[in-house]
Amino acid sequence: MKSIAFNPKALAKLVVVTGVAFSGGVFADNFSDEDVQRWQAEYESVLKEGEKIFHGGLKNANTVSCDQCHPNGTNIHPETYPKFQQQLGKVAPMWEMINWCIINPLESDALPADDPRMTALQVYITHERRGVELIPGKH
Amino acid sequence: MSEINRRNFLKKGGALFAAGALPVSMIDVAMGGTGEDDFTFAYISDSHITHIKGNKFVNNWDHGLKRAVAETNLMDPKPDFVFYGGDIAQLGKPEEIDHGLEILSGLHGKTHYVMGEHDYYVDLGDYWKKQLGPDYYSFDHKGVHFVVLNSILTHEAWMHKKWDSGMDRMLQMARLDNPEGSPFMVGDAQREWLSKDLEKISKETPVIVFSHSPLQKIYKGWNFWTDDAEEVQALLKPFNKVTVLYGHVHQIQYNQIGNISFHAVMATAWPWPYPSSYSQVESHMPKLTIPMNRADPFFERDATGWQFMNVHTGNVDIEYLLPNNQNRKVSFDEKSGHPIDETFQAVANQITPQKHY
Amino acid sequence: MLQRSCAVILLVGLTGSLQAAPLGLPPVPIPADNPQTPEKIELGDRLFHDARFSADGKVSCATCHDAEKGFTDNLPVSKGFNDLTGTRNAPTVWNSAYMTSMFWDGREPDLEGQSMQPPINPVEGGLENHDLILEVIKSDAQYTGAFNTVFNIAADKISMDHVAKAIASFERTQVSGDSPFDHYLYGQDAAAMTESQIRGHVVFVGQGRCVSCHTIEQTQAIFTDNRFHNIGVGFKRIQGKESETAAEFLVSKRAGADVDITVLTQANMSELGRFAVTENPTEVGAFKTPSLRNIDLTAPYMHDGSLETLADVVDFYNNGGRVKETDPFSGFISGGIRKLNLDDQQKADLVEFLKALTSPVAVVKNKQAALTTGTKEIK
Numbered sequence: 001m002k003s004i005a006f007n008p009k010a011l012a013k014l015v016v017v018t019g020v021a022f023s024g025g026v027f028a029d030n031f032s033d034e035d036v037q038r039w040q041a042e043y044e045s046v047l048k049e050g051e052k053i054f055h056g057g058l059k060n061a062n063t064v065s066c067d068q069c070h071p072n073g074t075n076i077h078p079e080t081y082p083k084f085q086q087q088l089g090k091v092a093p094m095w096e097m098i099n100w101c102i103i104n105p106l107e108s109d110a111l112p113a114d115d116p117r118m119t120a121l122q123v124y125i126t127h128e129r130r131g132v133e134l135i136p137g138k139h
Numbered sequence: 140m141s142e143i144n145r146r147n148f149l150k151k152g153g154a155l156f157a158a159g160a161l162p163v164s165m166i167d168v169a170m171g172g173t174g175e176d177d178f179t180f181a182y183i184s185d186s187h188i189t190h191i192k193g194n195k196f197v198n199n200w201d202h203g204l205k206r207a208v209a210e211t212n213l214m215d216p217k218p219d220f221v222f223y224g225g226d227i228a229q230l231g232k233p234e235e236i237d238h239g240l241e242i243l244s245g246l247h248g249k250t251h252y253v254m255g256e257h258d259y260y261v262d263l264g265d266y267w268k269k270q271l272g273p274d275y276y277s278f279d280h281k282g283v284h285f286v287v288l289n290s291i292l293t294h295e296a297w298m299h300k301k302w303d304s305g306m307d308r309m310l311q312m313a314r315l316d317n318p319e320g321s322p323f324m325v326g327d328a329q330r331e332w333l334s335k336d337l338e339k340i341s342k343e344t345p346v347i348v349f350s351h352s353p354l355q356k357i358y359k360g361w362n363f364w365t366d367d368a369e370e371v372q373a374l375l376k377p378f379n380k381v382t383v384l385y386g387h388v389h390q391i392q393y394n395q396i397g398n399i400s401f402h403a404v405m406a407t408a409w410p411w412p413y414p415s416s417y418s419q420v421e422s423h424m425p426k427l428t429i430p431m432n433r434a435d436p437f438f439e440r441d442a443t444g445w446q447f448m449n450v451h452t453g454n455v456d457i458e459y460l461l462p463n464n465q466n467r468k469v470s471f472d473e474k475s476g477h478p479i480d481e482t483f484q485a486v487a488n489q490i491t492p493q494k495h496y
Numbered sequence: 497m498l499q500r501s502c503a504v505i506l507l508v509g510l511t512g513s514l515q516a517a518p519l520g521l522p523p524v525p526i527p528a529d530n531p532q533t534p535e536k537i538e539l540g541d542r543l544f545h546d547a548r549f550s551a552d553g554k555v556s557c558a559t560c561h562d563a564e565k566g567f568t569d570n571l572p573v574s575k576g577f578n579d580l581t582g583t584r585n586a587p588t589v590w591n592s593a594y595m596t597s598m599f600w601d602g603r604e605p606d607l608e609g610q611s612m613q614p615p616i617n618p619v620e621g622g623l624e625n626h627d628l629i630l631e632v633i634k635s636d637a638q639y640t641g642a643f644n645t646v647f648n649i650a651a652d653k654i655s656m657d658h659v660a661k662a663i664a665s666f667e668r669t670q671v672s673g674d675s676p677f678d679h680y681l682y683g684q685d686a687a688a689m690t691e692s693q694i695r696g697h698v699v700f701v702g703q704g705r706c707v708s709c710h711t712i713e714q715t716q717a718i719f720t721d722n723r724f725h726n727i728g729v730g731f732k733r734i735q736g737k738e739s740e741t742a743a744e745f746l747v748s749k750r751a752g753a754d755v756d757i758t759v760l761t762q763a764n765m766s767e768l769g770r771f772a773v774t775e776n777p778t779e780v781g782a783f784k785t786p787s788l789r790n791i792d793l794t795a796p797y798m799h800d801g802s803l804e805t806l807a808d809v810v811d812f813y814n815n816g817g818r819v820k821e822t823d824p825f826s827g828f829i830s831g832g833i834r835k836l837n838l839d840d841q842q843k844a845d846l847v848e849f850l851k852a853l854t855s856p857v858a859v860v861k862n863k864q865a866a867l868t869t870g871t872k873e874i875k
Contacts, residue, residue: 055314062197063189069436071316071361072419074412077496087437089701089712104705105199105436132418198834202825209827213777215743437708439831444778462778463831 043123046116050124053117060108066101066121073128080138091137095122176453178281181211182446184224184386185406187257188239190232199439200229201242203407207445208245210460214447219280221246224386224404225255225291225351230309233266240270255351255386256291256323256362261309263298264289275329277336283345283450286336288329290350290365291387293321315361315411322359323352324366333374345380345453353385355394355401358414358422363388375399380453390442391459393469394425395477401425402457402469402478410434410442413495429483431464432492438463464492517671518855520678522716524593524668530608530661532668539642540666543659549615549629551577551622557611557663560586560620563861566793567670572801576614577622583759583766585801588794590858591787593668596722600783600799603755603773607664612656613756620760626656633659672789672855680852682715689852696849699842704813706846708832709785719789719853724770724782725830728817729798731781734767735826738780741765745772766800780828790858792851806847814838 049057054073056065070076081094087104088096095118099110111118186204189197211221223243228235236258243250254274258267264274274289292298302308311317325333340346348354354371357363365371375381381399389411392403413430414422434442444461454471461467468481483489517523526532543549547556560574561567567589569575574586584600592598598610615621615629623629633639633654640651647658677697679688689697701707710719734741745765748758755773759766770779783799797803802819803812815821816835838846 062191064197064199067314067316069409069411071411072417074416075433084714086435086711087708089707089717090714101436103703105439129418199831202829202831205825205827206829206831209738210777210780213739213742213780215739435708437705437832439834441831443831460778466776466778 046120046123047127049116050120050122050127053120054124058102058106058108058117060102060106062107064106066106069105073125076125076129077138078122078126078129079132079134080136083137083139094125098122098125176282177449177451179214179218179450180448181214181218181221182224182384182404182448182457183207183211183221183243183407184253184404184445185226185255185389185408186239186242187226187229187406187408188235188242189229190234190238196235196238197229200408201238203409203440203443204239204242205245206440206462207407208242210462211445212245212247217248218447220248221250222349222384223250223252224349224384225253226257226386226406227252227255227267228258230306230313231258231261231266236266236270251285251287251349253287253349253351253386254289254291256312257309259289259291260298260312261305263305275332281450283347283453284337284340285347285349286333287349288325288333288354288371290325290352290354290371290385291323292326292329293323297321318360320362322364322366323362325350325354325371326367330367330370330374333371337374337378340378342378344378345450346375346378346382347450347455348375348381348383350383350385351387353388353392353401353403354383355396355425357388357392357424358417358420360417360420360422361411361414363414363422372396372399382455384448384455391431391467391469392425392428393478393480394427400455400471400478402455404446404457405431405442405444405459405461407443407445416495427477427479429480429489430493430495431459431461431467432490433495435463517716518673518678518857520673520675520682520717521591521671522594522718524671526668527606527608530664532665533646535642536646536662536665537669538666539639539646540662540664542639542642543663544666546632548632549621549623551628555621557614560614561589566590566790566858566862568794570795572796574620576620577618580619580622582617582619582761583763584799585796587786588790589667589670590672590790590855591670591718593671594718594787595720595784597784601759601770601773602724602784607667608657608660611660611663611667617756617760629659630654630656672858674857675789675855676852677717677849678855681712681717690848692845692848693852694849695842696845696847696852699838699846700849703838703842704836704846705832705834706813710788719787720785722785724779724784725832726769726779726781726783726826726828727813727833728781728826728829729783729812730767730800730802731826731828732823734764734781735824737764738828741768742771742777742780746775769799781826782828782830788850789853790855792854793858793862806850807843810838810843810846814843 054066056067058065078094081097082091084090085092085097087100095113098118098121102108103110183204187200188204189200191197211218227239252271254264254267258264268274275287277284277286279285298308311319314320337346350365352365353363353368354365355368356365376397379398383399383401384404385401386404386406388403389406389409390403390413391405392401394401410431413424415424431442441463442461444459447458447460449456449458456468456470459467459469467483469478470481471477472479483493544557547554547559549556555576559576560569562569568586571586573581573584575581587600592607598604598607604610604613612626616623616625633643634651640654643649643651643654643658646662649658676688676693679685680694680697701712709721709723709725711717711721712719741764745758745768749755759768759772765772767781770782771777792806795805797806797809803809812819813833814836816825817829817833818825
């Protein structure tokens with residue numbers, strides 16, 4: 001039985017063949033600028049989706065959309081979460097309050113926390129508030 | 140004379156319930172005996188009635204308008220008339236305009252209407268004008284010259300572009316934060332009409348202008364904006380007392396530019412954030428304004444309401460009737476020559492709910 | 497003698513430092529000018545139960561605020577002097593210490609102000625003024641002794657202010673937490689409520705939309721926002737006639753009529769609610785949010801006692817602030833009220849949850865409670 005011996009040439013070929021997928025090497029902590037750019041584009045694809053959902057894309061029956069009260073995601077204040085939320089009677093993260101709005105003014109059904117649409121909404125909302133200092137708990 | 144009016148207005152209940160308060164002869168005395176130059180009117184705006192399907196409408200906006208009508212009808216003595224500030228409908232559909240007018244028909248007394256963009260863009264104002272008449276006009280009342288403008292027009296090219304449908308064009312204008320929007324304006328034709336209209340009145344005649352957009356440049360991104368604001372203001376400059384009353388912004392704003400006092404009115408439907416809440420861009424809120432309270436979304440009527448205007452000696456004092464908040468009073472202050480909030484203008488008197496961020 | 501001092505010691509024992517609160521409640525607010533002492537509380541208790549302070553010698557505070565009936569009288573509207581009825585349902589004394597205004601329309605700012613009104617209302621105590629009260633007190637050696645101990649004043653200096661302070665002190669000790677709900681949410685005892693009550697709690701803070709006015713917070717719950725809302729109860733009485741009713745009321749108020757007397761003797765005026773106090777047209781028909789603690793003991797419900805059972809109350813809210821789904825909406829209805837679309841299971845669970853708000857200390861005082869609450873025994 002041939003044993004799988006350590007073969008430097010084969011290893012080098014392996015690295016070359018998989019060069020694209022593992023550019024920068026086979027070490028987890030070496031990600032490249034191309035990786036970062038690609039991941040940023042992945043993020044922006046969800047941002048685009050979030051903007052659509054925020055502006056009528058939830059397709060809830062009463063037609064009310066998030067942007068009607070929150071143009072450009074204003075008055076949501078992602079930088080203040082988690083915080084005590086009067087309408088929920090407890091301290092809560094932002095996604096729970098987003099669901100409160102979906103249930104109440106939008107008269108629709110709550111989204112699970114890990115629903116892609118909930119993620120997309122949070123991306124859009126947070127993106128429109130980028131650069132603002134974190135003040136968790138602020139009313 | 141105006142000082143007595145102000146004290147009367149400031150009393151608990153103020154001018155809202157003068158007749159219920161005093162025997163008729165005492166009213167004459169309180170108003171200084173002339174009564175002629177003083178009158179009141181109610182101002183309701185931005186109901187955004189939204190049709191879902193069949194005879195279903197969005198409850199929240201329906202209730203907001205019904206509430207304003209119910210409270211306005213409590214006024215005693217009755218206001219001289221009611222003004223409706225624009226955006227009866229959300230998407231300009233006949234169902235929405237009809238349903239809104241049906242609710243407004245509950246008002247006791249005459250109502251004058253101002254065009255809003257949500258009424259206009261689906262059919263360029265066709266249905267609205269059929270129901271309500273011209274979208275710009277003027278009239279005189281007790282020595283005051285009233286002017287109504289359609290200030291939500293935009294560039295001809297944009298309005299008459301090849302749209303897939305009128306509703307397509309309406310949806311573009313309906314989205315407040317639309318990066319592909321087009322700025323509001325009064326336009327050449329109306330400015331020319333206004334110029335001729337104002338030739339007929341003396342410089343001492345008080346003028347009150349009704350407009351849906353602010354006739355100022357506050358924040359272009361949300362069309363809190365009138366592109367030819369300076370030109371319109373220039374036409375109004377020669378007159379001693381001018382007040383501009385506008386809707387569209389769904390929040391308390393007030394300002395003084397030279398001889399012109401500007402007042403925004405609340406929506407009956409829902410409040411909007413102040414433009415300064417959008418951290419990514421600059422905006423120009425009038426410094427005078429003490430903001431409305433931040434809204435609690437649980438109470439659908441929070442940060443909504445209607446207005447009661449007291450016109451005395453040509454100046455306008457406004458009481459904001461807010462179902463879920465402390466009422467606000469913004470009156471013209473003779474000494475400083477601009478509007479002030481009767482309770483909250485001084486920094487020391489401001490309260491935490493007025494801090495927006 | 498011995499019995500009374502035992503009662504005093506027991507009271508102190510129950511209330512600890514006299515300011516600490518039971519599980520689920522915040523510290524009791526005590527005004528600086530009316531500190532609690534055991535003697536003052538005992539004096540207030542006695543005054544509260546003294547029927548001599550009325551025109552026929554039969555009506556005391558306890559007549560309408562009976563500790564054995566959840567500190568109410570379990571009547572739709574209260575019956576006072578000569579069995580005359582008023583227009584409003586007696587609120588409970590339980591946890592009134594946490595209220596920032598008194599009466600359904602908030603016309604008095606505190607407990608001290610509240611207790612002075614009923615004795616001189618024609619359908620409650622029936623007295624013209626407070627003179628008789630002070631006469632009775634000053635001619636009663638036990639009272640004059642107690643007032644002297646508590647306030648360090650001579651008999652001839654006793655005033656209604658002292659009386660009101662003592663009564664308020666007693667009322668401030670009537671706080672009740674420690675309910676099955678409190679043990680479940682704040683005591684981390686998952687077994688403290690039944691399955692139905694647990695589901696009902698979810699409805700209360702979710703689809704039922706109760707929590708925004710009947711507040712529950714992270715570490716305590718007083719179940720009231722201390723605000724005024726028109727939820728549509730009883731409004732039919734003046735529907736379509738709001739303008740005339742308001743105008744008529746204002747004319748009589750300007751002519752000197754007492755708000756307290758007007759609203760309790762005239763059913764249509766009573767419907768004006770908070771408007772009668774503030775004259776704010778946005779507050780027509782608005783009434784104060786009561787706390788829901790011990791609600792199972794204080795039937796019937798609402799400012800006019802028009803809803804008999806908790807199930808009726810839940811139906812009323814579920815219909816969007818209407819008794820029947822076909823009733824019209826009031827034009828003045830609060831923006832917090834809307835149809836809830838709860839199904840039968842959710843409605844039943846919500847009623848069960850409300851029963852979980854009954855405190856052991858209230859049960860002890862309430863003879864009827866044991867029959868109706870089905871509350872889980874807390875040792």
